[in-house]
Amino acid sequence: MNKITLFSVLLFSLCGAMFAGEPAVYNRLAEELSRDCGGTNKKVFIGFFPYSSGKDSHDSDIISEKIAAAMDRLGGIGAVSKEVRADVLSRMKIQRRGIVEERVIRKMGKMAGADCVVMGNLAAPNNEQIELNARTVSVKSGKVLSVSWGILTRDWDRQHWDNIHSLHRLEKSSPPVASLFYERGRYYLDVEGGRYADAVTDFSRALSIDESHWEAALARGYAYYVSYDYKKARADYARAAEINGEGLDAKYLLGMLSREEGRLEESVGHFADVVKAAPNDPLPYKQRAFSWMYAKQFDKAIEDFTRSIVLAPGQAGAYASRGQVYALKGNYDSAIADTEEALKVNPSLHQTHLTRGFAYSKLGESDKSEKSYAEAIRLWPAVLNDGFHGKTREEEKSLLIRILKNYDVGRNAGEALLDRLAQYGGDEAVAGAFTAVYKKSEPSRRIKILSAFWKLRSPGSLDFLSELLADADVSVRLNAVFAIWRIGGDRAKQMLSKALNDNSPDVRKLAIGSLGVLRDEGHLAEIARVAKKEKDPEIKWLARQTTKKIQVEKAKRESKQLSEIDLWDLVDNIVWRGPRYEQIVGKMKSLPKEDWPGFIRKIDDFLAAFPSKKGDESWEALMFIMPHFVAPFESDPVLIGNLLGDMAADKSYGVVFRKMVIDHAKAETLQRIADDSEEYPLIRAAAQESLRGKNSK
Known part of the structure; x- marks a missing residue:
């Protein structure tokens, strides 16, 4: 084995501690992907699973090893060893994320002595989940024998950091090797949130050692791409294409980059080249469909999404995206059907729930629409910041009030929903909804609801807040005083003056301060009485200062x-x-x-x-x-x-x-x-x- 291959084997060994006690999803994937490979004593080459985003990731290596280990446990059929796998990938100059032609897949299997090759792709709907779509290809015929898909839990971020530290130690004890910096750069891309500047540094060091390291050039280009430095990304993709003329990765990534730059015709052209070379890979069809969608060529987008789904039926993202296109065309029944298929595979796609909610609302099915919108909010509260497509401000307010009253979206999303509704300042309908929700809520949630009251500042809530001034819970009374102060006005001042007699020093202090901020000249005598009779020295001082402050403002004015x-x-x-x-x-x-x-x-x-x-x-x-x-x-x-x-x-x-x-x-x-x-x-x-x-x- 050469130096690069030996290093690749070392990298696989860094992942070895992760594979004990795998969940059942890997056993199912292994069984479904090996089922039609041809019986016992067959060998399966577990290839790689690139992200549809183009990210050069170690997640592919980890998932490949997990599926291989599950296949070995089945008995009767086995996966090609990781050493042989690393050697084949290195000798064929195949990057562990790219688009691969069918003839190359078959050649790869033959070199490994395998009967079948498993390939696929990944998508990351969030930081905790990975959507895998995989297919088994016959080395002999090139036909797709079986497909499988699943939602995987991405729980190895800590291992990525451990491997980064291991490579730091290896760097100090060994001569500089381009592959060391390349692999560590990939780990920097992998960790949650991405350490793109560190990744660029390592990929640059790899290229300074080995100018022909086309994988490092592509990976650095991707790091620039996600950092919005498109000029440098394009230069690196072109460099990689020049080094490795047969690779389709650069064209695939250039297609995505061109789309981001608004060069939609150019983007479609790049993906067309990739589709021509790899007609059985679902990814280029899917990405070209997005370019068609941005160009508002909806029929062509639907056609390409459909081709991608046929090749990889478990793509929740492809179903969801095709559903969006159907919704944009006004074909709401088809949009709902596609979103249902997507949610069967992955129920946590919040954007898909939004699409379904929109389609149901257009068909007049308000209950189903509200349920879908509520689920989207529960899964991803940030959707509240983006608004709801096609709805006026009043329609959106009514929708959110109904969701607040009728659906449990969880604590975090519930608080975000309250904050969003509080932005409808002074609205009586919102105040009524807050009151209704407060009365049926658990005590632990009531303080948060009260904070929404003082953000809302609706005079219509003063009756309810007046009741809360008699609540046994001091924290409730404090929040009620604060909400009353935020509303302001003569009635609010009258209510605050009553709070001057509260048995809690904290409530009395807040009431005094609130009257001072409101410049309440009408209750000067009551504040002065507190200053004279109060035993708490801090409250006594505050009452005197507040009296003085109000008098000064009065003098300035009059x-x-x-x-x-x-x-x-x-x-x-x-x-x-x-x-x-x-x-x-x-x-x-x-x-x-x-x-x-x-x-x-x-x-x-x-x-x-x-x-x-x-x-x-x-x-x-x-x-x-x-x-x-x-x-x-x-x-x-x-x-x-x-x-x-x-x-x-x-x-x-x-x-x-x-x-x-x-x-x-x-x-x-x-x-x-x-x-x-x-x-x-x-x-x-x-x-x-x-x-x-x-x-x-």
């Missing part, structure tokens, strides 16, 4: 006097005792008491911008200005305390402000600040410290 005070003019006249000093101080003193929080906030905003206006002298100027702000109001320590409390939290100037104001206050004022500033502990402490300093003097 007081025209505030807007007439120019703070720069105020600073100039107070600090330097300008001609308008008495006028400005008088205007400040004449402000209504309820307007002072707004004025304090205005000073706060002014000081926040002050350093940027005064440059490097800002701190010195600030220290000079502060005492003069306080002087006119020396007799009102509560006012000074409020001013300090509103501004001292800002670290950029709060420390200086607090120090300068207190340092310039009289002892009597300091004492009153210390007594009356319980809610501002930092100010109180500073006042007490300053008072001690003054008394000591």
Whole structure:
């Protein structure tokens, strides 16, 4: 054996640990594929099973070995050994994923000393499943003797990673071999999600060692293709075709690439070349059918899908795709028939359920249509993001409401359905559906339904949410408060004010915060009552802050006097005792008491911008200005305390402000600040410290 063949055998051995305890599906496949091979003592060459997408995958090797092992267990007939298989594939320059002419299949069987050859193809409807379609070909006559198909569980991703690590170790201990990098690149294509950049790196290293490695060129082209780098993909496919002129893989892959690029006529031409060379392979017919479908040549697409199905009757994907074409043509009965056949083979094809639902809806069979759509949502919740073909927004809403009420689509899909319906903001019908579903749901699901209520924001749900404010479950009441806040309006504010009396501190806090966000001036007295009587210090502080916040917003909105005070003019006249000093101080003193929080906030905003206006002298100027702000109001320590409390939290100037104001206050004022500033502990402490300093003097 040559170096490449020895390496291929090594790769097969890496997979050996996977084949113990195979499921019954492989035993069935082995029995059906060997049944007509000609009796006992016959040998079967298990070929390879390329993905219809063109991916160069080790999944084919693994499945081949699993079927071979199952065949050996049958007795009376045996599979050609993996060593002989690797040698034949290498000597014939056959890639383990490509389109192979019938004459080549027969030659391959003869070289292996086999009576029959098993070939086929794979499709991956999702990350966990593989659809296999296989056929047994007579080496002597070239006729197809039997076919079989099945849905396989793809549960060997961990082994792919183990093999990558094994090849890493082998790379460090051996001279560089092109096949090592090629095989590791294939594993990078195989792992869930695909590591395409790593695959490209390994395929490039393989080609740098062996420029004639056409398999690496094709595989790198595929990695570029799935990464949407079509220019590089085309260059690599052309390179592979130049190296291996007899291979059909490059033409097959160029057909797919041309279709993605919108070159539909060119795509059809490539697949026609492949069909001519391999007329009994179902894949090129299927791929050409897709190109016809994109070109809206529906009759030709149906014809090619039909040929593919005849050659491989177990193709769920071909039935499903032909059903789509029938639906596009308006032949809904045929569309339903094909989707039923597809779902018999693989019930998990969510797109096929959508096609069937669409066809039933066009025939007026709403119950069957809704059931199909519900199953599609259950299998693949993301279909909700794409909309439903042919339906208006109102029709789609009605459909989703009926599915929500009448079908159990599972937890994950159910949550996605709620979120989708919540996008119909404020809709009364949706709110009614949420209410009905909530009442019949298990407690574990109710919180998620409540989250959909606050996303929906429908005033029509306030009656129901009002009932939930009395629920024994605190989490239910919390979510109800949140939903009520999101809806807003006078009635929502009234309901939130009642929640201020809830026995849960968390509910009371959320109710206070919600009223603050809603700027609820109508319930200021109730929030102030909470601030006065509440024993929980955190809630007490929140109630005070909320009261203050609402008052500030009210002052900003209502007081025209505030807007007439120019703070720069105020600073100039107070600090330097300008001609308008008495006028400005008088205007400040004449402000209504309820307007002072707004004025304090205005000073706060002014000081926040002050350093940027005064440059490097800002701190010195600030220290000079502060005492003069306080002087006119020396007799009102509560006012000074409020001013300090509103501004001292800002670290950029709060420390200086607090120090300068207190340092310039009289002892009597300091004492009153210390007594009356319980809610501002930092100010109180500073006042007490300053008072001690003054008394000591």
